[in-house]
Amino acid sequence: WEKDPALIVQAIHQENVTTAHFIPAMLNSFLDQAEMLALGDGTNLKRVFAGGEPLAPRTAARFASVLPQVSLIHGYGPTEATVDAAFYVLDPERDRDRLRIPIGKPVPGARLYVLDPHLAVQPSGVAGELYIAGAGVARGYLNRPALTEERFLEDPFYPGERMYKTGDVARWLPDGNIEFLGRTDDQxxxxxxxxxxxxxxxxxxxxxxxxxxxxxxxxxxxxxxxxxxxxxxxxxxxxxxxxxxxxxxxxxxxxxxxxxxxxxxxxxxxRNALPAPSGAADAETYTAPRNVTEMKLSQLWEDVLKNGPVGIHDNFFDRGGHSLKA
Known part of the structure; x- marks a missing residue:
């Protein structure tokens, strides 16, 4: 039931839930149900945490529209730092024009660093790798000493303590919040x-x-x-x-x-279960070749693009083509 938005809304009503947590993808489905059932009227819900994945600004704006009296908090943190290491309380007016919702500032007891490959502090606005230090950092990985040594490093700013190398790319914003940019291994x-x-x-x-x-x-x-x-x-x-x-x-x-x-x-x-692209044209817009020349061109496209069928109105670049393939 925990993945059924209708049952979640029902449980929030029946159990007088005040605090909930969603991953952003599930949050949209929850908002569909909340809007349809007018959950915003008379609910005891006071705050919703969204974390595990980046929160889209449009989702945040929709949340403010559907549940204006409920606080939305964007959380960040890996398991290696006892999950929550930073949080950001959204403000619809302040965050309206943001390209990304910040992950905020460290929770009490945590320290966040944005460092370059030499472990030097990056200035505000400059991207670097995010490191987490403080009370929540784990001791390491069970029975994996090599990985522990790679990820849990000595904290250069607090001798005798350690920090966790997250693999996340981030930067400090002028207002003192941190903005998540992606993964070092996703580039x-x-x-x-x-x-x-x-x-x-x-x-x-x-x-x-x-x-x-x-x-x-x-x-x-x-x-x-x-x-x-x-x-x-x-x-x-x-x-x-x-x-x-x-x-x-x-x-x-x-x-x-x-x-x-x-x-x-x-x-x-x-992400491993996302479907492979077929590149096929939409059935509604597909028009088959009408003569020998168009048939030969269509076959050439299918050979180059590795997908088909190719219709006479298809765009080479929209179907996965680029200059080198051309």
Whole structure:
């Protein structure tokens, strides 16, 4: 029942729940039910924590509209730091124009550092790797001494204490909050360009009508290519808007419309279970080749793009093509 939004809303009503926690993907489904059942009227709910994945600004804005009297807190923290290491209380007016919702400031007893590869402190606004120190940091990984040595380092600012190397990329904001930017191991190089998929996800989530988005790198065609999974708008609408927000090399080759997201047993997005891109044209817009020339061109496209069928109105680049393939 914990993954059924209708039952969750029912339980909040019946049990007079005051505090709840959702991953952002589940939060949207919860808001659907809350809006339909007018949960905002007379609920005892006082605060909702959202964590485990980045919170989209549009989801936060929708939350403020559906549940204006309930506080929304964006939490951050890995298991190695006893889960919660930072939090940010949202303000609809202040956060309206943000591209990303900050993860906030350290919880009491925690210290957060943004460091360069030499463990020097990065100045405000400059990206670096996020480290966590303080009372919540774990002692290490059970029976994995090599990984423990790699991830749990001596704290250079507090002799005798240790800090955890998160693998997350972040930066300090001028207001003293921290902004999460992505993962160090998510950065990819495609056709010579270094790309952060998290940056593309942030742009997608800020498009009007997009409810949720994820970006992965696929190698189904034999080479790495960006694939976007989006809920809320048709892929052609999204591509047109994304091309105005990002340089061409950052626009995903594939766009897949999602109605239901695969999740892990803990409720987080299961990226390994996201479907492979077919690149096939929409059935409503597909028009088959009408003569020998169009048939030969269609077959050439299918050979190059590794997907099909290709219709006469399909766009080479929308179907995953790029200059090198051309």
């Amino acid at each position: 990819v190089k495609i056709r010579g360009y270094r790309i952060e998929p998290g940056e593309i996800e942030a742009a997608l989530r800020n498009i009007e009508g997009v409810r949720e988005a994820a970006v992965t790198v696929r190698t189904d065609s034999g080479e790495p290519e960006l694939c976007a999974y989006v809920e809320g708008l048709q892929r052609n609408e999204i591509r047109a808007q994304l091309e105005r927000l990002l340089p061409g090399y950052m626009v995903p080759a594939y766009m897949i419309e999602m109605e239901q997201w695969p999740v892990t047993p803990s409720g987080k997005l299961d």
